[in-house]
Every structure is written in structure tokens, then in C-alpha cells.
Amino acid sequence: MNKRNVVGVDIGGSHITAGLVDLDTNVLDEASLVRREVDSSGSAVSIIGEWKKAIEAIPGYSLQHLKIGIAMPGPFDYPNGISLIEQQGKYASLYGLEVKKMLAEALGCDTESIHFENDAACFLQGEVASGAARSFDHAIGLTLGTGLGSSRYHGEFAEDAALWCSPFQGSIVEEYVSTRWFVEAYQKKTGKEIAEVRELTLEEENKAYAADIFREFGENLARFLIDFIKKESPQVIVLGGNISKAEELFLPIVEEELDRAGLATPIRITELGEQAALIGAACSWKVQKENGHSKSRIK
Structure with missing residues (x-):
């Protein structure tokens, strides 16, 4: 995988979308795009399992030089990767769990390779990077x-x-x-x-x-x-x-x-539609590299 490529991920209420984004151009490789349905009312193990399958199904995916930016709905402890979602009809089984750690273990990578950001922020960041803004x-x-x-x-x-x-x-x-x-x-x-x-x-x-x-x-x-x-x-x-x-x-x-x-x-x-948050999540690695922390806090 090109070292300037990052895996961008958008977590929705019933699906996950993932693909490779070139950080030099802020452009998504359309051929790499993967979308899978996710039962957000399922167990934590099954949810993380579906996320893993989607990421590993990306053409050109490799653990080598792997960086993953994830647009995640809140409430969520973004720096630490802990879900605070409850009573929303989705992802209740993840409440209080170290989601970042669980996903890293499933993928066989370090937690430092995974970066969570708020999905609304990622939407706008994607449009700023290569869309309507x-x-x-x-x-x-x-x-x-x-x-x-x-x-x-x-x-x-x-x-x-x-x-x-x-x-x-x-x-x-x-x-x-x-x-x-x-x-x-x-x-x-x-x-x-x-x-x-x-x-x-x-x-x-x-x-x-x-x-x-x-x-x-x-x-x-x-x-x-x-x-x-x-x-x-x-x-x-x-x-x-x-x-x-x-x-x-x-x-x-x-x-x-x-x-x-x-x-x-x-x-x-929006010019990017559903791809905006995915691209924005990938672009969060630019800020992560410069500042060493997630821009999103606990929201």
C-alpha cells in the first residue's frame, strides 16, 4: 500500500464503508471502496467482526504502513476509542468498551494505527479537503x-x-x-x-x-x-x-x-455525498501526525 494512502472508514447506523484515500490529493480510490451491512443491534464481537471484514476486503489493503481513520457517531471518547453510545437503537453492545483496542486486536495492528473522529466533523472535513468547501x-x-x-x-x-x-x-x-x-x-x-x-x-x-x-x-x-x-x-x-x-x-x-x-x-x-465522512476521517491523520491527538474529544 502506498505510504501516503490511508484507510478511511465511515461507520453508519446499519453499515460500514471503507476505502483508500491518497493524502497527497485527498481523493478516494473508487476501486478500493467496500461497503458492508452491519447489524448494529448485534453483539460487540459480531460488530467488530463485520468492521474487520470490511477493512480487510479493501483491494490493496496491507498491515504494512497501515493507518486507519474512522468517522464514528457519538457520544464517543474519541482519543481513547471508547464507545459511550446507549439508548439510540444502535451499537448498544459497544457501550463502555475499548472499541479501538478491540478492533486493533481483530486486525492484528497497534492501537496507534487507528484514529477515531466525530462523523459530523469528518463530513465537513471531507468537503473542505476535496468537495464543496x-x-x-x-x-x-x-x-x-x-x-x-x-x-x-x-x-x-x-x-x-x-x-x-x-x-x-x-x-x-x-x-x-x-x-x-x-x-x-x-x-x-x-x-x-x-x-x-x-x-x-x-x-x-x-x-x-x-x-x-x-x-x-x-x-x-x-x-x-x-x-x-x-x-x-x-x-x-x-x-x-x-x-x-x-x-x-x-x-x-x-x-x-x-x-x-x-x-x-x-x-x-455536498459534492462528495456519503464519501465525505470517509475522506474526512482519512484526512484526520494529517492533524494526528502534526498534533499527536484526536481533534474530537468526548462528545
């Missing part, structure tokens, strides 16, 4: 899906902003800008149920309600972004996650509301 010195990122991921970048490496639980309209912001909100909004309007946001855009019978629902969503997102922008003063905003795929239905509303607030920060949709 490249050439910018200050950026914020949001991943919009089953939950809300938020991150900020001011040089060096992106950080998790952890704003999902920020107070918002009598609740928390995640309740207003996630898939749950769409499900509840549709149910209130129709008395019917949907499971995913894409049902609003793909099924003909739902399109009549889509415009109103997405307008309200856009207004909610803009209210949240106004405070985030004023706090961080970004040069660009990057949106990712499954909801961002319906950008044409809500982005004009967001931009309209930001303009009304006197904010002209450009909003860009």
Missing part, C-alpha cells in the same frame, strides 16, 4: 437526516458543533429539521403515515402536500442557521444527508429567509 478557510456543515449533525471549520480540522440539542421553539432543533419532523408534519396534514422524506417527492399522491411541508421546513432551518452563521461567520455552508437531496424544494426558502436577515453566506450541497 475546498478553498474556504471558514465553513459550517449540516447533515440533515434521521438526526441533525452540525460542524464548524476554522482551519486545521473540522469540529463537531453538537447543536442538535439546542433550544428551539419550545423543544430542540433536531425535532424541527430531521426526518421525524417530516413524518409528524405529514401525519398532521393528512392523518396518514410516511417513513421517509423521499415518499413526499416520489409518490404522486403526496406531492400536493410537499410544497407546504418543505416551505415550513425551510423556514425552520433558516431560523436555526441565522444564529449559527452569526456565531461562526462562515464563508460557506455545506448541507449533506438524505434530506439535502430534495434541495430544490427547500433551499430557495432558506436563502430567501437568510437574505431577509441580511446574510449572504452561500449554501452548497
Whole structure:
């Protein structure tokens, strides 16, 4: 394996994606990409086993010069590689365990060869490295899906902003800008149920309600972004996650509301998609090499 190549890994709620990233160019080798389904409700042994299989299945993988950067959802003790995830319907069996040590033992490598970072931070770092935020010195990122991921970048490496639980309209912001909100909004309007946001855009019978629902969503997102922008003063905003795929239905509303607030920060949709966090995780080794520690803490 080229010594400038690093294994980038993205841990999702039901899958793992891994591949080789060239740190000179910040580009993923598409031919090396591996994706495996993972039963996140399974035992710790089975979860680590699936991760091991995915990493070892990468074409060109070798223990020689091995470095692995992993984008991991929180809460997690990133420097020490200990999972703090509980009551989230995923990875409960890993709670309190030394995940880094377990994976290193499974792969037959040193723990120093494995580096964990927050997945929201890795998403934005990937976009800064080779995506929608490249050439910018200050950026914020949001991943919009089953939950809300938020991150900020001011040089060096992106950080998790952890704003999902920020107070918002009598609740928390995640309740207003996630898939749950769409499900509840549709149910209130129709008395019917949907499971995913894409049902609003793909099924003909739902399109009549889509415009109103997405307008309200856009207004909610803009209210949240106004405070985030004023706090961080970004040069660009990057949106990712499954909801961002319906950008044409809500982005004009967001931009309209930001303009009304006197904010002209450009909003860009992810260029790297699901590969952003993987690339960002691999790029974390640049910071690790310089500083000797994880940028992410316990979050």
C-alpha cells in the first residue's frame, strides 16, 4: 500500500464503508471502496467482526504502513476509542468498551494505527479537503437526516458543533429539521403515515402536500442557521444527508429567509455525498501526525 494512502472508514447506523484515500490529493480510490451491512443491534464481537471484514476486503489493503481513520457517531471518547453510545437503537453492545483496542486486536495492528473522529466533523472535513468547501478557510456543515449533525471549520480540522440539542421553539432543533419532523408534519396534514422524506417527492399522491411541508421546513432551518452563521461567520455552508437531496424544494426558502436577515453566506450541497465522512476521517491523520491527538474529544 502506498505510504501516503490511508484507510478511511465511515461507520453508519446499519453499515460500514471503507476505502483508500491518497493524502497527497485527498481523493478516494473508487476501486478500493467496500461497503458492508452491519447489524448494529448485534453483539460487540459480531460488530467488530463485520468492521474487520470490511477493512480487510479493501483491494490493496496491507498491515504494512497501515493507518486507519474512522468517522464514528457519538457520544464517543474519541482519543481513547471508547464507545459511550446507549439508548439510540444502535451499537448498544459497544457501550463502555475499548472499541479501538478491540478492533486493533481483530486486525492484528497497534492501537496507534487507528484514529477515531466525530462523523459530523469528518463530513465537513471531507468537503473542505476535496468537495464543496475546498478553498474556504471558514465553513459550517449540516447533515440533515434521521438526526441533525452540525460542524464548524476554522482551519486545521473540522469540529463537531453538537447543536442538535439546542433550544428551539419550545423543544430542540433536531425535532424541527430531521426526518421525524417530516413524518409528524405529514401525519398532521393528512392523518396518514410516511417513513421517509423521499415518499413526499416520489409518490404522486403526496406531492400536493410537499410544497407546504418543505416551505415550513425551510423556514425552520433558516431560523436555526441565522444564529449559527452569526456565531461562526462562515464563508460557506455545506448541507449533506438524505434530506439535502430534495434541495430544490427547500433551499430557495432558506436563502430567501437568510437574505431577509441580511446574510449572504452561500449554501452548497455536498459534492462528495456519503464519501465525505470517509475522506474526512482519512484526512484526520494529517492533524494526528502534526498534533499527536484526536481533534474530537468526548462528545
